[in-house]
Amino acid sequence: MTSLRIIIAVLSFLLLAAHFLRTGEPGLFLACASAPLLLFIKRRWAINILCVLLAAGSVLWVHAAMAITVSRMELGVPWLRPLVIMPMVTIVTLFSALFLLPLKKISRYTADHGGEAPSTAAFILTAAVITAAKLKASFPVLMLDRFFPGSGWLELLILAGYSAWLTNVMLRVGSPAQVRSRIWTVFSLVFFAQLLLGLAGMDIFFMTGKLHVPVPAVIIGGPVYRGGGLFMPILFASALILAGPAWCSYLCYFGAWDNNCSRVKKRPGVVEPWMKITRIAMLMLVTGAALLLRYFNVPPLQAAMSAVAFGVAGAGVMIVISRKHGIMAHCLAWCPLGLMADIFGKASPFRVRINDDCTECGACRNACRYGALEKNDIRRRRPGFTCTLCGDCITSCSKSAINYRLPWMQPDTARRAFIVIVISLHACFLGLARI
16 A cells, blocks of 8 residues: 555656656756655655645646646637546646655654654745745746756755755754754855856856855945845845844854854853944944945945955954854954844844743853853843844753743744744755855
8 A cells, every 4th residue: 555655646746747848847847757756755744745746736737727728729629628637637646645645654754853844844935935036036046047947946846855854954953053053054155156156257156147245244335335236135134034133143154154263162252342342333334334435436346345355354353253262253243234133133023031940050151152141141031132043052951941932832833933944044045045
């Protein structure tokens, strides 16, 4: 019976693949042909995703049936046969999804430690965001589409599958802080590798074919200087609403290197008072400089060079101060975008809170590189202003006294919801974030 369920599902995917091969859509053909490979992932969330894909396939069959019928009626040729056959194929595809669900009960597909529903949700959310970007953009936003036109749907499936897998990993590993640090670094490497390839003359690696300075402060200063160009500020604001200041601990291409520099020292040092003042001054400096550059009509090349100089100085802060003090000095003292994330990230409902089981042992403080868990913060039972919701402190606590909070949710549910959102954003940024 198990083999029969798998065979029916595979045949349903192959029928979809054949349909898209016939209609000249290579990306959807490859996605449908490769989807059954998820059966080799011995997790229950993989079965859920296959069922979601088959359900989506049944919707596509309905759309195809309507399109073929209307087309034949307009041409004046027989249309009754496809109108009968296509709904039958739709029913078989939908039935194969329902027929596949019981596979989760067999021992081959192991439990996901609470990650089954979150992984499925991460897959759907990632796929939905990338699909919207792909359909709405006037140019190919997925890299695979640029090299092999029409094949972006396969990249979408890979990114959504990666999101589901990584969500499961984050929920079941003992030290998600290490996973976060690694995937953050990978994202930054991919981002800057594409930049370097673009600078080497391969314009295909630029998002629009035009170079923009990859310094976070430019997200603030750029629109002020240009008097427009709000794409990045809107993207930044959207991420803040969804995941709060986690932009700074998961999604910032610069922050990953500050994180790595700070971890040269095993334990974080103390955040100096001057650091908080410096970051405010940097926000005023960047905004004021952008206004002056605009007022005096400074050419874009010179303006860009000033932004590059600011970025190089920020890298120096990482190398010298972050490494010495063990804290993310660039994010805490230099980057004005980090200050904006701390302020406007409060629009997100996610919070980190400490309950009364806390013994004030300081383990969470040793895990925090953002200076958000000093002694007074722990006594107040809430992280300080600079908390980026990274979650490193949560697994460091042996008493489980510190957790994510979301209104009307238990702490474990809030943590799952947060990881779904932030990992989905990470996967989307991995596929879409380019200069």
